[in-house]
Amino acid sequence: MSVRIGLDVGGTKILAVALDDDGGVAASVRHPTGWGADAVVDGIARAIGDVAPSDAPISIGIGIPGQIAPGSGVVHHALNLGIDELDIVAAVAARVGVAPVVDNDVRAAAVGAASALPELSSLAYLNLGTGIAAGLVSLGAPWLGGRGAAGEIGHVSIDPTGPQCRCGQRGCIEALAGGGAVAERWGRPAALPVRDVFDAADAGDTRAQALRTDVHRGVAAAVQLLILTADVDAVVLGGGVAGLGSRLSDPVRDLLRTSASASPFLRSLRLDERVRTAPDGVPLGAVGAALLGAAPDVAAAVPSIHAATAAAPNPEVAARG
Ligand SMILES: [Zn+2]
Numbered sequence: 135m136s137v138r139i140g141l142d143v144g145g146t147k148i149l150a151v152a153l154d155d156d157g158g159v160a161a162s163v164r165h166p167t168g169w170g171a172d173a174v175v176d177g178i179a180r181a182i183g184d185v186a187p188s189d190a191p192i193s194i195g196i197g198i199p200g201q202i203a204p205g206s207g208v209v210h211h212a213l214n215l216g217i218d219e220l221d222i223v224a225a226v227a228a229r230v231g232v233a234p235v236v237d238n239d240v241r242a243a244a245v246g247a248a249s250a251l252p253e254l255s256s257l258a259y260l261n262l263g264t265g266i267a268a269g270l271v272s273l274g275a276p277w278l279g280g281r282g283a284a285g286e287i288g289h290v291s292i293d294p295t296g297p298q299c300r301c302g303q304r305g306c307i308e309a310l311a312g313g314g315a316v317a318e319r320w321g322r323p324a325a326l327p328v329r330d331v332f333d334a335a336d337a338g339d340t341r342a343q344a345l346r347t348d349v350h351r352g353v354a355a356a357v358q359l360l361i362l363t364a365d366v367d368a369v370v371l372g373g374g375v376a377g378l379g380s381r382l383s384d385p386v387r388d389l390l391r392t393s394a395s396a397s398p399f400l401r402s403l404r405l406d407e408r409v410r411t412a413p414d415g416v417p418l419g420a421v422g423a424a425l426l427g428a429a430p431d432v433a434a435a436v437p438s439i440h441a442a443t444a445a446a447p448n449p450e451v452a453a454r455g
Contacts (some may be wrong), residue, residue, distance in 0.1 A: 195427025
């Protein structure tokens with residue numbers, strides 16, 4: 135079989151992996167991400183060259199921030215990469231001779247999480263980074279939505295009196311719990327601003343405590359929204375902010391339990407028990423991209439999980455879901 139190569143293209147680094155036959159990481163490499171379409175494609179081609187075997191066929195999957203219409207291979211609005219519009223499938227194919235499967239980075243990480251948590255038949259991967267978005271996976275196949283925008287829940291407003299969001303609304307989940315918004319409201323330079331806020335809150339700073347409460351209630355609202363919408367088996371917390379571990383997940387579970395206490399219906403859904411944290415030490419985005427790259431029918435053009443299932447996705451990917 136082909137060697138499955140996956141890339142997670144982020145704002146600061148490109149991480150590439152090659153999977154072994156069992157889905158483990160056989161090789162990996164990390165390069166800084168350049169700025170602009172040409173530099174990003176250069177970095178991708180270089181990373182592929184570093185992990186690709188010289189003597190075997192390869193498949194390639196790429197997770198990249200930005201909007202990708204299902205089946206198009208064109209990424210739009212990857213603003214933190216300096217890309218406005220790029221036919222990334224054509225550009226990478228021209229460089230390495232193999233057409234990649236390209237999907238949104240959060241959705242790729244969701245597929246990686248599903249392969250790392252095979253006991254779950256469905257999950258939402260809630261990416262808590264500078265911004266907030268989720269990827270939905272059922273039976274190993276990502277739910278794309280009609281325009282590839284499924285899971286963009288960061289701009290659901292949960293508090294009309296809450297802080298101003300960059301999207302123009304008030305009290306969006308992202309305005310409360312997104313790392314970028316928290317850093318802006320906190321206003322104190324720090325390498326890890328949300329951690330800095332949590333540390334200051336622990337030390338008794340009341341302004342930090344209010345910001346921390348907003349992070350917790352924003353994440354709790356996102357979990358509730360994802361479960362009530364898609365009834366996924368679990369919501370997996372991932373992304374940089376999820377690195378706070380139980381300092382994030384325990385209060386989120388408490389809030390979910392409290393909000394359900396008055397509602398037999400919500401209680402029956404056991405929201406708090408369905409919060410999971412992403413497994414440590416697995417490059418979920420790159421692994422998920424590699425799985426998508428090996429199952430192009432699932433990733434490239436299928437607008438819904440039902441259609442994806444009917445199209446018989448790569449059985450290995452499906453079995454991992
Ligand atoms: Zn917003």
